[in-house]
Amino acid sequence: MAKLENKVAVVSGVAAGLGEAIARRFLAEGAHIVGTDIDPVRGAEVVDELGERASFVAHDVASEAGWEQVATQVAARHGNVDVLVNNAGITRMGSVEDISIEDFDRTLAVDLRGPFLGCRLLLPLMKGRGASIINIASVSSFKPQAELVAYNAAKAGVALMTKSIALHCAQQGYDVRANYINPGVIRTDMLEKVINQVENGEALMQSYRDMHPIGRIGEADEIAAMAVYLASEEAGFITGTGFTVDGGLGINP
Ligand SMILES: NC(=O)c1ccc[n+]([C@@H]2O[C@H](COP(=O)([O-])OP(=O)(O)OC[C@H]3O[C@@H](n4cnc5c(N)ncnc54)[C@H](O)[C@@H]3O)[C@@H](O)[C@H]2O)c1
Structure with missing residues (x-):
């Protein structure tokens, strides 16, 4: 029995990486997909491949x-939303001393304001139907790195913001759950590009593997599996919490 039969799922950042994997897995579980991305070309290509049960909206989260615009198009096509995955995100490197103000602001705008706006604008379409909000945070929401000051701030914000939204929805009796996922380092196109670009690509990859007590990095499908669970009725008693899917990265001292 498919776990998301006929559910309507909005997935941001569908053009690559985790968003693409989540959309594919949701589709295989019977969902209708509205994929969104800032990249109109690759986003439309991915969604075309998904077939008739998927559509695409280009936007900046x-x-x-x-x-x-996303809310208007989803309302016109489907009438409501059962699952919202706020996945789109960026990483801009830099410490408190050297990150540019522009990079700090953009990271917060995409990684924190983006999920906030997604929840706010789609909530009217989610009420009263056992809907599920899934925000993609990161191990960086609780594990600091000096060079990730903006990303750490944004992802920690996503974690507590998700709890606040979950509480509000429960108090209002909306029948909407909200949770977040903390992935460890996951194999995506973006990661492969970084590995291929640096001089010691294999050494860097090995250092990523070594960071995870389990001895390897994660696969996008392993995050998608958790997203399916949180989206499904099996997770009906779960709200206001985070699930860390990281091969033990978060417990590595
Ligand atoms: N890959 C990892 O190792 C990892 C680990 C922890 C958390 N995450 C989180 O998972 C999420 C997805 O990461 P990924 O690795 O798949 O990244 P990715 O770069 O492979 O894909 C991100 C997608 O989001 C889109 N996007 C970027 N900015 C956008 C914007 N302003 N509006 C709309 N779309 C936008 C990109 O075009 C791209 O298609 C992010 O929130 C990221 O922080 C990733």
Whole structure:
């Protein structure tokens, strides 16, 4: 029995990596997909491959007007939303001393304001139907790195913001759950590109593996599996919490 039969799922950042894997897995579980991305070309290509049960909206998650457009299109096509996956995200490196103000602001805008706007603008379409919000945070939401000051701030914000949203929805009797996932380092196109670009790519990859007590990095499908669970009725008693899917990275001292 498919776990998401006929559910309507909005997945941001569908053009690559985790978003693409989550959309594919949701589709295989019977869902209808509205995929969104800032990259209109690759986003449309991915969604075309998914077939008739998927559609695409190009937008910037940091823009309120962009999310209004998503809400309008989803309402016209499906009438409501059962699952929202706020997945789109960026990483801009830099410590408190050297990150540019522009990079700090953009990271917060995409990684924190983006999920906030997604929840705010799609909530009216999610009420009263056992809907599920899944925000993609990171091990970086609780494990600091000096060079990730903006990303750490944004992802920690996503974690507590998700709990606040879960509490609000429960108090209002909306029948909407909200949870987040903390992935460890996951094999995506982006990671492969980084490995291929640096001089000591294999050494860097080995250092990523070594960071995970389990001895390897994760696969996108392993995050998608957790997203399916949180989206499904099996997770009906779970709200306001985070699931860390990281091969033990978070417990590595
Ligand atoms: N890959 C990892 O190792 C890892 C680990 C922990 C957390 N995460 C989180 O998982 C999520 C997905 O990461 P990924 O590795 O798949 O990244 P990715 O770069 O492979 O894909 C991100 C997608 O989001 C889109 N996007 C970027 N900015 C956007 C914007 N402003 N509006 C709309 N779309 C936008 C990109 O075009 C891209 O298609 C992110 O939130 C990231 O922080 C990833």
